[in-house]
Amino acid sequence: MGILEVKGVNKRFGGLQALGNVNLSVQEGSVHAIIGPNGAGKSTLLNVLVGKLIPDSGSVMFDGQSVLGRKPYEINQMGISRVFQTPEIFGDLTVMENVLIPCFAKRDGSFRMHALESVRHEKAIFEQAEAMLDDVGMLDKRGMHAASMSRGDKRRLEMAMCLVQEPRLLLLDEPTAGMARADTENTILLLKDIRTKRGITMAIIEHDMNVVFSLADRITVLAQGTPLVEDIPENIKGHPKVREAYLGEAQV
Amino acid sequence: MFGLERKDTTLFLVVIAMTMLAPFLLNPFPQGSAMAQFNAGYPDLMQRFVIFGIFAIGFNILFGLTGYLSFGHAAFLGVGSYAAVWMFKLLSYNIVPALILSVIVASLFALVIGYVSLRRSGIYFSILTLAFAQMSFALAYSVFTPLTNGETGLQVYTSDPQYLLGNGPNVTHLFGLEMRSTTTLHLGNWSFDFGVGYYFCAIIMLISFYVAIRIFRSPFGMMLRAIKSNQTRMNYTGLNKRPYTLAAFVISGMYAGLAGGLLACMDPLAGAERMQWTASGEVVIMTILGGAGTLIGPILGAGFIKYFENIFSKINDGVLHSWFSWLPDGIENFVVKVLAPFFGEGWSLSMGLMFMLVVIFLPGGLVEGGRRIGAMFGRGKADPAPAPKPAE
Numbered sequence: 001m002g003i004l005e006v007k008g009v010n011k012r013f014g015g016l017q018a019l020g021n022v023n024l025s026v027q028e029g030s031v032h033a034i035i036g037p038n039g040a041g042k043s044t045l046l047n048v049l050v051g052k053l054i055p056d057s058g059s060v061m062f063d064g065q066s067v068l069g070r071k072p073y074e075i076n077q078m079g080i081s082r083v084f085q086t087p088e089i090f091g092d093l094t095v096m097e098n099v100l101i102p103c104f105a106k107r108d109g110s111f112r113m114h115a116l117e118s119v120r121h122e123k124a125i126f127e128q129a130e131a132m133l134d135d136v137g138m139l140d141k142r143g144m145h146a147a148s149m150s151r152g153d154k155r156r157l158e159m160a161m162c163l164v165q166e167p168r169l170l171l172l173d174e175p176t177a178g179m180a181r182a183d184t185e186n187t188i189l190l191l192k193d194i195r196t197k198r199g200i201t202m203a204i205i206e207h208d209m210n211v212v213f214s215l216a217d218r219i220t221v222l223a224q225g226t227p228l229v230e231d232i233p234e235n236i237k238g239h240p241k242v243r244e245a246y247l248g249e250a251q252v
Numbered sequence: 253m254f255g256l257e258r259k260d261t262t263l264f265l266v267v268i269a270m271t272m273l274a275p276f277l278l279n280p281f282p283q284g285s286a287m288a289q290f291n292a293g294y295p296d297l298m299q300r301f302v303i304f305g306i307f308a309i310g311f312n313i314l315f316g317l318t319g320y321l322s323f324g325h326a327a328f329l330g331v332g333s334y335a336a337v338w339m340f341k342l343l344s345y346n347i348v349p350a351l352i353l354s355v356i357v358a359s360l361f362a363l364v365i366g367y368v369s370l371r372r373s374g375i376y377f378s379i380l381t382l383a384f385a386q387m388s389f390a391l392a393y394s395v396f397t398p399l400t401n402g403e404t405g406l407q408v409y410t411s412d413p414q415y416l417l418g419n420g421p422n423v424t425h426l427f428g429l430e431m432r433s434t435t436t437l438h439l440g441n442w443s444f445d446f447g448v449g450y451y452f453c454a455i456i457m458l459i460s461f462y463v464a465i466r467i468f469r470s471p472f473g474m475m476l477r478a479i480k481s482n483q484t485r486m487n488y489t490g491l492n493k494r495p496y497t498l499a500a501f502v503i504s505g506m507y508a509g510l511a512g513g514l515l516a517c518m519d520p521l522a523g524a525e526r527m528q529w530t531a532s533g534e535v536v537i538m539t540i541l542g543g544a545g546t547l548i549g550p551i552l553g554a555g556f557i558k559y560f561e562n563i564f565s566k567i568n569d570g571v572l573h574s575w576f577s578w579l580p581d582g583i584e585n586f587v588v589k590v591l592a593p594f595f596g597e598g599w600s601l602s603m604g605l606m607f608m609l610v611v612i613f614l615p616g617g618l619v620e621g622g623r624r625i626g627a628m629f630g631r632g633k634a635d636p637a638p639a640p641k642p643a644e
Contacts, residue, residue: 050488076490088488092481093474101478102489104471110492113499115472116463118255122471161489 003028003201004049004169009058011044011225018044019055020225026169031195031202033212036222037245042205045222046173049203050082051075063168073110079168085177087154089161091147095138098146098157099129099164106165132164136190152183159190163198170194172204176211184211191215213237221245260465263548267461271454274298275444282441286574289566295434295447296518297562301555302450302457303514308538308550309457309464310507314500315536316545317473319480323378323532324365324385328358328505330392330527332512334399337406337522344416345408345424347431347452347517351510358509359502361388366501370494373483385532392524405523424517426452431518449518456514457551460507465547467503476500508535541610543617552618557603564599571595 002025011019019041026032036042047053048060051072060067067075076082090098103125108114120126133139136156141149146157155175162170175191176184188211194200195215206212212219212233219236221228223245229236236242254261270277279293292298311325332354339350369380392400400406408414424431431449467473478486479493486493516522525531534557542553572588572595579587594602614621 071492072487073490073492076488082488084484084488088482088485090478090481090485093477097474097478100471101474101491104475105490108471110490111495113472115470115499115503116466117471118466118469119471119474120257120469161485165490 002026003063005061007059009055011055018225026203028201029199030217031215033204033206033216033219035206035209040222041225046205081162081165081167081170083158083162083172083175085174087158089146089154089158095144095146096142099132099160102161102165103128132160136160170200170202174206275446279444283443292559295445295450298450299453299518300558302453303511304554304558305551306457306460307508307511307535308554309460310504311535312539312550314504317476318497318500321378322381324381325508325535326527326531327385327388328362328508329512331361332358332509333516333522333526334406336513336516337520340408340520341412344414344420347424347426351513354509354513355506359506362502362505366498370497389524389527405521407521424520453514541617543619546619549617549619560599560603567595
């Protein structure tokens with residue numbers, strides 16, 4: 001049994017079968033990549049996993065509990081964090097505050113009325129956030145306005161915000177999309193680092209195969225809403241079905 | 253001090269000094285001089301400054317932090333006033349039970365209206381709150397006449413039960429301390445009025461302001477700013493925005509109820525017009541004019557608008573003529589004719605122009621203006637805080 005078990009998931013948008021009988025099992029401690037050409041249903045699958053979409057049929061179990069019908073914040077509280085294609089951060093707040101908020105969410109749950117306490121007196125939370133920023137090399141930017149940072153730094157910050165919650169599963173939606181080569185390589189290094197240091201289970205949705213080959217333990221290839229093959233990276237590269245559906249279509 | 257950071261403590265002490273010394277600060281011109289009409293240091297007006305200051309401080313907790321623009325906060329103000337007057341009618345003129353009931357009733361009202369309105373955000377939220385407030389206004393004006401005394405307004409009659417009145421005073425009081433009593437200090441040509449009512453309201457405002465600072469600096473306040481900044485990230489960080497926004501809405505409703513109760517404590521009347529949409533709009537303007545999302549902004553905005561409303565409106569044609577009497581007759585008449593629409597009853601025209609100028613050139617409100625002036629004289633910080641986002 002994997003930590004995340006997707007069984008027989010179907011999702012239809014009008015006449016379009018976005019997901020057709022998708023089965024997926026992500027093992028605890030592994031890095032599982034889901035790749036596929038444009039329109040393969042990768043984003044739809046991700047949106048099902050985080051509670052943004054409810055599938056027409058099928059089940060999604062996380063650690064033995066169903067995630068279906070739960071709101072995104074409830075799913076996060078179960079231990080699933082998400083990194084977006086375009087970094088979603090609190091742009092009006094400082095870098096430090098951006099990391100403090102997930103710390104509070106982890107400790108206090110989805111709501112707590114701590115209106116008269118001072119943020120500054122939360123020593124433990126501050127130390128936790130500082131350690132996290134130090135880890136991703138952003139401690140010197142702690143006082144910066146988050147919106148004013150570069151794209152690469154925003155991605156790094158978003159990653160820190162997810163990691164500081166010590167999620168049991170980290171979902172990444174095309175983490176390098178639209179990035180310059182240097183930023184892409186930095187992000188891959190950061191992910192590898194996270195993997196070796198923290199051993200966090202990751203599911204990566206990716207269009208660019210090269211990004212995930214060096215990173216993933218297992219790869220699922222999705223095409224037209226259905227999983228085509230699932231195997232270790234070495235076997236995926238040369239797989240005839242994958243070549244036909246994916247590599248043959250466009251050399252990326 | 254007070255469990256606040258140094259910067260906030262300084263700000264708080266400045267506000268304390270300003271409110272305590274207001275009778276002096278607002279009466280800079282000697283009596284009988286031509287400028288005396290610009291004096292604002294009389295208790296009636298000063299009370300309005302601080303009461304509407306409370307209203308705006310509370311509104312800012314919702315609008316300034318979460319960005320949810322309520323267009324119906326006057327409903328809570330009105331409800332607070334009605335609740336207070338009912339306490340005068342039923343118990344006695346003591347203002348303590350009146351204020352307590354004002355806050356409780358307003359918070360219940362805010363809970364119901366907020367619960368429904370906060371299902372939507374942006375313009376739909378604003379429209380929902382506006383609709384609720386106009387509904388409350390219409391109900392208070394007609395259907396609920398037994399409770400609100402309709403268009404006459406609710407007031408205390410000698411036939412009212414007033415079960416706890418006994419031998420107590422027949423005017424509003426705090427355990428015997430009458431709100432209306434005033435001491436006047438004459439110094440040469442100057443005279444300064446110290447009203448009990450003003451000082452009571454001022455102390456309540458200082459407490460409200462202190463609580464607001466604490467909320468701004470709390471984890472809760474940080475969550476509210478996070479809601480304004482990015483609701484998607486908020487949701488995917490495991491935080492439920494609904495109880496946060498509802499709590500902010502209820503807190504700001506309680507501030508409004510307190511302000512409404514204080515209005516009734518200073519003058520035991522309550523009318524439906526207090527709930528009208530113009531009153532809701534006024535608090536929005538106060539907050540934006542002063543600087544939404546800043547601590548001191550709403551107080552400045554409230555003072556500014558109430559000053560204009562009461563002082564500018566007194567400058568009628570006669571006063572203008574006396575100002576320009578040194579001009580030749582024809583020119584004098586012309587100048588007065590040109591200026592008249594901006595003064596007296598036309599005060600709202602000058603106010604509107606000023607509001608437009610502030611919104612266009614100083615999106616951060618008066619607080620940003622102050623910051624820029626400070627920076628010009630080199631006292632400002634090297635990194636000016638980013639201007640708050642314009643209203644959504």
